[in-house]
Amino acid sequence: MDLLMAKLPNLLRLLVSWAFLSVGLWAVSGKLKWKKRWMAWVPGLRYAALGDSLEMDLEGIFCGMLDVPLFLAQLMNLPELNERAEMALALLILVLALLLFIYRIRLFLRLLTAFNARKLWLLPWFIADWLPLLILGASKKYQLREDFRPAEEESKPGTAPAQIPGTGGAAHTNARPESGLSIELRQRTVRDFARKRYLLKDISLDIPNGSLVLLLGGSGSGKTTFVNAVIGYEKADAEILLNGADVYRDYGQMKYRIGFVPQQNLIRGSDTVIRTVSDAAELRLPAKMSGRNRRARVAEVLDLLGLSAGKEGLVSKKSGGQLRRISIAMELVSDLELFVLDEPDSGLDGVIARELFTKLRTIADSGKIVIAITHTPDRVVDLFDKVIVLARDSGRVGRLAFYGSPDEAKRFFGKDSMEGIVMSVNRKEEGGEGLADTFIERYARLTAAEGEGAVS
Amino acid sequence: MNRSSIRHKGRWAQTWIYLWKFLRMFIYQNDWKVLPMGAVIAAVVTFVVGTNLFVTQEGTLTGAFALVCVCIWNGFFNSIQVICRDRGIIKREHRAGLHISSYIAAQMIYQLLLCAAQTVVTLFICNVSQVRFPTEGIVTPWGIADVAITLLLITYASDMMALMVSCIVRSTTTAMTVMPFLLIFQLVFSGSFFALSGFAQKLTALTISRWGLDSLCAVGRYNEQPMVTLWNTLFKFKDVEVMGQKPILEIVQRAYGTEYMDEFLLWSGKYNQNEAYLSTLSNVLHNWGVLLIMMLVFAAAAVIALEFVDRDKR
Numbered sequence: 132m133d134l135l136m137a138k139l140p141n142l143l144r145l146l147v148s149w150a151f152l153s154v155g156l157w158a159v160s161g162k163l164k165w166k167k168r169w170m171a172w173v174p175g176l177r178y179a180a181l182g183d184s185l186e187m188d189l190e191g192i193f194c195g196m197l198d199v200p201l202f203l204a205q206l207m208n209l210p211e212l213n214e215r216a217e218m219a220l221a222l223l224i225l226v227l228a229l230l231l232f233i234y235r236i237r238l239f240l241r242l243l244t245a246f247n248a249r250k251l252w253l254l255p256w257f258i259a260d261w262l263p264l265l266i267l268g269a270s271k272k273y274q275l276r277e278d279f280r281p282a283e284e285e286s287k288p289g290t291a292p293a294q295i296p297g298t299g300g301a302a303h304t305n306a307r308p309e310s311g312l313s314i315e316l317r318q319r320t321v322r323d324f325a326r327k328r329y330l331l332k333d334i335s336l337d338i339p340n341g342s343l344v345l346l347l348g349g350s351g352s353g354k355t356t357f358v359n360a361v362i363g364y365e366k367a368d369a370e371i372l373l374n375g376a377d378v379y380r381d382y383g384q385m386k387y388r389i390g391f392v393p394q395q396n397l398i399r400g401s402d403t404v405i406r407t408v409s410d411a412a413e414l415r416l417p418a419k420m421s422g423r424n425r426r427a428r429v430a431e432v433l434d435l436l437g438l439s440a441g442k443e444g445l446v447s448k449k450s451g452g453q454l455r456r457i458s459i460a461m462e463l464v465s466d467l468e469l470f471v472l473d474e475p476d477s478g479l480d481g482v483i484a485r486e487l488f489t490k491l492r493t494i495a496d497s498g499k500i501v502i503a504i505t506h507t508p509d510r511v512v513d514l515f516d517k518v519i520v521l522a523r524d525s526g527r528v529g530r531l532a533f534y535g536s537p538d539e540a541k542r543f544f545g546k547d548s549m550e551g552i553v554m555s556v557n558r559k560e561e562g563g564e565g566l567a568d569t570f571i572e573r574y575a576r577l578t579a580a581e582g583e584g585a586v587s
Numbered sequence: 588m589n590r591s592s593i594r595h596k597g598r599w600a601q602t603w604i605y606l607w608k609f610l611r612m613f614i615y616q617n618d619w620k621v622l623p624m625g626a627v628i629a630a631v632v633t634f635v636v637g638t639n640l641f642v643t644q645e646g647t648l649t650g651a652f653a654l655v656c657v658c659i660w661n662g663f664f665n666s667i668q669v670i671c672r673d674r675g676i677i678k679r680e681h682r683a684g685l686h687i688s689s690y691i692a693a694q695m696i697y698q699l700l701l702c703a704a705q706t707v708v709t710l711f712i713c714n715v716s717q718v719r720f721p722t723e724g725i726v727t728p729w730g731i732a733d734v735a736i737t738l739l740l741i742t743y744a745s746d747m748m749a750l751m752v753s754c755i756v757r758s759t760t761t762a763m764t765v766m767p768f769l770l771i772f773q774l775v776f777s778g779s780f781f782a783l784s785g786f787a788q789k790l791t792a793l794t795i796s797r798w799g800l801d802s803l804c805a806v807g808r809y810n811e812q813p814m815v816t817l818w819n820t821l822f823k824f825k826d827v828e829v830m831g832q833k834p835i836l837e838i839v840q841r842a843y844g845t846e847y848m849d850e851f852l853l854w855s856g857k858y859n860q861n862e863a864y865l866s867t868l869s870n871v872l873h874n875w876g877v878l879l880i881m882m883l884v885f886a887a888a889a890v891i892a893l894e895f896v897d898r899d900k901r
Contacts, residue, residue, distance in 0.1 A: 364682060364897075386684060387595060397679045401616035402608060413604050414684050417593045445615060462683070 145205050149174070155261035156181065158268025159242070162275050175199040178238065185241045185279070190234050197231040235260075242267065245279040277560060309375050311339040312361070312469055312500050319353075319360050319367035319529075330356050331367065331529040333575075336519065340374070340468075343495040343514060344502045345537070347549060348521035349557035353529025354504050357521060358471050361502075362389045373469055387415055390462030392472040396454040398461070400447030404438055405429070407446055408460045415465035432464045436490055452483040456490070463494065470494060472503045481510050488514050508549035512537050518549070522556035522567035532556055532570040543577075544570065598689045605693035613697075621701065622708055625661045629709040632657050633716035640718050641807045644814045644856055650718075651803040652780045654709070655796050658738055659773050661705045662745025666698055667762050670753035670893065678896045687893045694750060695886055702742040710735055721808050725871050733806035733871070740878040741799035745773075747885035748795065754892040757899065779804075779863070795881060802874035804864035811866065813852030814859045 156171035163184040165171070170180040175195040182191010204224055236253070239260075243252055252263045267273045307313045319331035331353045338344055348354045360367035363378040363385060371378040378385045398407060412429050420428075433439045436456040441449070446457060455475055462470065472491070476484035488503070488511040495501040495516075502519075505511070512518075518540045520533040533540050537549065544552045556570055557563020596604070613619060632653045639646020640654075670677070681687060710731065713720070721730030752769065756762045775781055777800050778791035791797040825836040842848040863870075 384593065386682070387593070391682065393675075393679055395675060397676045399608075399612065399673065399676060401612045403611075403615075406608070406611065410604055410608055411683070413596055414601065414680065415595070418596050418600070419594065 141205075149202075151259070151261035152264070153177070155264030155268065159264045160184075160268070162246075162268055162273075163279075164275075174202040178235075181238055181242070185238065185245055187238060187241050190237050190241075194231060194234040194238060197227050197234065201227055201231060239263075245276055246273040247276055248273055277558075307372055308337050308339075311337060311342075311374065313337045313372040314361055314369070315371070316357075316360060316367050316369035319356055319365075319369070329526070329528045331360065331521075334521075334529075334531045336531070336534045338500050338502075338517065340500055341495055341498050342500050342516045343492055344500065345508055345512065345515040345518040345549070346502055346504045346521070347508060347518055347553055348529070349523070349553055349561060349563060351527075352521040352523045352556070354521055355473060356529065358391070358473065358502065358504070362386075362391050362469070362471055364391070387465055388467060389469045390465065390467045390471065392455075392458050392462055392470075392475060394473040394477055396458050398446050398454065398457055400445065402446055403443055404446055404449070404457055405433070405442040407457060408433060408438075408442075408464055411461035412464040415462075429464060432460045435493065436460050436463070451478050452487065455479065455487060459487075459490075467499055470499055470501045472501070474504050474506065476505050476507060476511075485511055512549050520544075520552060520556065520570075522571055523558070524571055525568050530567075530571045531574065532567065533574050543574070595684055598686045598692075601686055601689035602692045602696070605690055606696050609693060609697040613701075618701070621661070621665060622704055624664075625657070625705045626708045626712055628657050628660060629712040630716070633713050633718060637713065637716040637718045640713075641721055642719055642812065643852075644809055644812045644859060645816060647804060647807045647809045647812060648779065651800055651807060651809075652777065652796075654713075654738065655741055655777065655799045655803060656774060657709060658706075658741035658799065659745040659770065659795060661709075662702065662742040662747075663749045663766055663770060665701055665705075665742075665746045665749065666694070667749040667753055667766050668759045669694065670750065670889075671756050671762050672753075672759050674757060674896060674899065677893065678899055681896055687896070688890050691750075691754075691886060691890045691893065695747070698746045698750065699743060702739055702746055705742055706735055706739045709738060721806065725806055725866055725868055726875075730806065734803070736875070737799065737802045737806055740802070740875055740882075741795060744795045744799075744878045744882045744885070747882040747889070751885040751889040751892065754889040779861070795878065798874050798877045798881070801863045802871060802878070804861070805866050805871050805874065808866045809864040810856070810860045812856055813849070814856040815852060816859075817855040818848070818852055 153172045156177050157168060160168045160171050160180070163181075165180055165184060167180065170176045175198045178194035178198055179191045182188050182194065185191070201224070239253065239256055240250065242248075242264075243250060246267050248263075248267060252267075256263045307315075314334060314336050316331060316334040318329060318333075320327050320329050322328070334357065346354055346358070356365070359365040360369060361371055361378075363371065363382045366379055369379070373385065373388065376385060376388075378389070402410075409426070409429050412425050416425055416428065430439070433442055436459060438453065438456055438460060441453070446454070449457065459472070459475065470491075475487055475491070479487065484507070491501050491503060492514045508515075508518075515537055517535065518533070518537050519531070520540065521529050522532040524530050533543055533552075535543070540549070540552060541547060544555050546552050546555060554562070555564045556567040557565070558567070559565040633640070633650075636646070636650040636653045640650030641647055677685070677687075677690065680690075720734055724730045724733040726733050726736070748769065749766070752765055753762055756765060773794050773796040776783070776787070776791045776794045777796035778788070778794070779797075779800055783791065821835060822839055825839050826833060827835055842851060
């Protein structure tokens with residue numbers, strides 16, 4: 132009894148602090164549209180739920196994992212230990228408390244961003260963490276930003292997105308073509324701890340050989356994820372056929388038939404151009420190919436990309452445009468069937484960029500499929516055969532908004548430029564028109580109605 | 588031709604492709620600068636501690652510790668940035684068919700050549716500084732060869748440790764932040780130079796410096812050398828008076844410069860034997876073996892760590 136009385140002030144303080152914080156989180160959870168608002172009252176779970184609703188799952192889970200032992204440590208008597216063990220325990224608790232503090236600051240700053248509140252709110256939060264939460268939750272002045280609002284029904288971020296009427300965005304028939312690239316991507320998901328998050332869904336299209344394809348989409352629409360799934364580097368729930376061969380099933384061999392040029396110039400500067408491309412050729416070309424044929428292939432690619440003149444020079448001495456071409460040459464040197472480039476014109480001026488895309492047109496004309504992502508498409512759009520438009524729907528899942536020729540794309544979106552198309556599917560917070568859902572649905576209905584093939 | 592049956596360059600061939608690449612880059616990338624840098628460090632160290640190295644027990648311990656530090660420093664600097672600096676490139680090449688084990692194997696051969704060159708430079712500097720190497724070897728017939736092998740193993744083991752760190756971390760900034768901690772750990776837990784006991788003493792088994800120092804003292808024949816500390820202490824007490832006389836001064840004066848003094852120094856050395864520094868074949872091979880195992884473990888860990896390069900965010 133005496134022990135209880137001695138502990139009572141501490142228990143009361145703990146109870147009050149827990150109740151206030153829970154009330155604050157309860158208030159804010161309404162605006163965050165928590166489905167299980169009772170979580171606001173449970174130590175550990177409350178932070179996990181907060182992190183989830185703010186798209187900071189990892190921080191939320193860490194916070195939750197730290198919150199529980201620290202809450203229990205305050206609640207219970209610590210065992211009698213020797214001096215060293217007590218010191219170690221105290222140090223451990225201190226470290227955990229510090230970590231919790233840092234993660235809580237991160238979550239709270241994100242919460243302020245979500246409510247368009249000023250960072251100055253951090254000051255009262257230091258003194259009484261529940262107070263700003265209560266004000267943010269109760270005041271009509273603070274409303275959740277649109278981009279933080281969870282989608283209605285099943286389209287809640289991280290859960291299965293709403294099924295769009297029609298074929299689910301399919302742009303091809305059930306019969307898969309024997310040649311070219313056939314993409315049947317059902318979904319691409321990632322797991323954040325125990326939760327499944329959708330990144331891409333329902334993207335189906337066929338690209339004939341010899342096509343130069345533009346991949347369009349705002350930031351976060353899943354362009355790179357899509358490309359990685361198509362080339363088999365990050366596998367999705369999909370069937371990707373390249374000239375009849377399954378990219379996923381035989382990735383060990385297929386990777387030599389697919390080239391990917393990353394956005395950055397990932398090349399060693401301290402080697403010569405010719406040796407850089409030759410080493411790439413040794414790695415990518417068949418082992419049985421004779422040295423003479425390999426050297427001829429290297430020379431051919433250097434010629435094609437206009438790199439023969441300075442081939443003995445160091446890579447680090449080359450200009451931006453030349454570096455992009457060296458990067459392309461490293462992939463092109465193998466006998467590719469599919470060639471994907473992530474922003475090959477990044478950092479290049481208009482003339483050089485056009486020159487580069489003209490080379491890509493030549494590569495496509497040789498019967499290969501070339502897919503390029505670019506953020507400045509209008510200066511080179513006339514060179515492309517097809518355009519793929521990806522957009523992030525209200526469930527924040529990347530989906531197909533269009534696949535067809537550039538002219539058809541302009542008509543479909545009612546725009547006269549590719550950049551205009553991107554703006555129409557971009558979210559309003561990004562300065563776009565926020566019409567992604569509209570076009571995704573319209574395109575799905577269109578392809579369903581047409582029954583087969585792309586719009587073209 | 589059925590494309591699915593096409594074979595590409597295997598691990599062995601890829602190792603050579605990358606080894607030649609690294610050798611070319613040794614020239615173009617100014618990697619050769621590590622050699623004069625190592626020479627300068629070795630020169631500074633031997634200038635300070637070289638006189639009594641392999642001459643007296645105290646000089647050998649201090650000098651060997653300094654040389655071990657030089658080797659660890661050289662090894663760390665050789666490779667601490669080599670992988671993390673090129674991580675994006677390695678990821679791209681891995682995607683295109685590069686075997687990580689081949690890449691690390693090529694790095695290991697290249698780093699071995701670099702470490703061997705640094706060892707030669709260090710020995711040359713020691714020679715110029717008139718360090719008196721043991722004439723008789725324990726493993727080989729030549730004392731200097733034993734010392735050279737020991738220095739090479741210490742440098743290479745440190746190099747492999749730094750290579751492993753470079754595979755684990757994702758940026759050069761992190762690598763350079765981690766390095767001083769590793770260095771301090773190696774220096775503090777070398778085992779013999781700082782007095783350690785209990786758990787701290789057990790930790791020394793994990794350091795390159797401990798096995799390197801044991802090895803260098805063993806090939807330097809530490810236990811057979813004179814100890815000067817006792818004589819110097821005696822000399823400090825020379826003016827102590829006992830019943831109006833100065834007996835210590837008398838002893839010191841009589842012995843100084845004679846064979847008695849040499850005998851006294853050797854006699855003190857005999858009472859200051861260290862089992863870890865036994866100049867026996869088994870002891871030296873044991874120390875070298877531990878260093879070899881360490882470098883193999885570090886190399887294996889480097890391969891495993893770098894296999895996860897695909898998980899890097901873009």
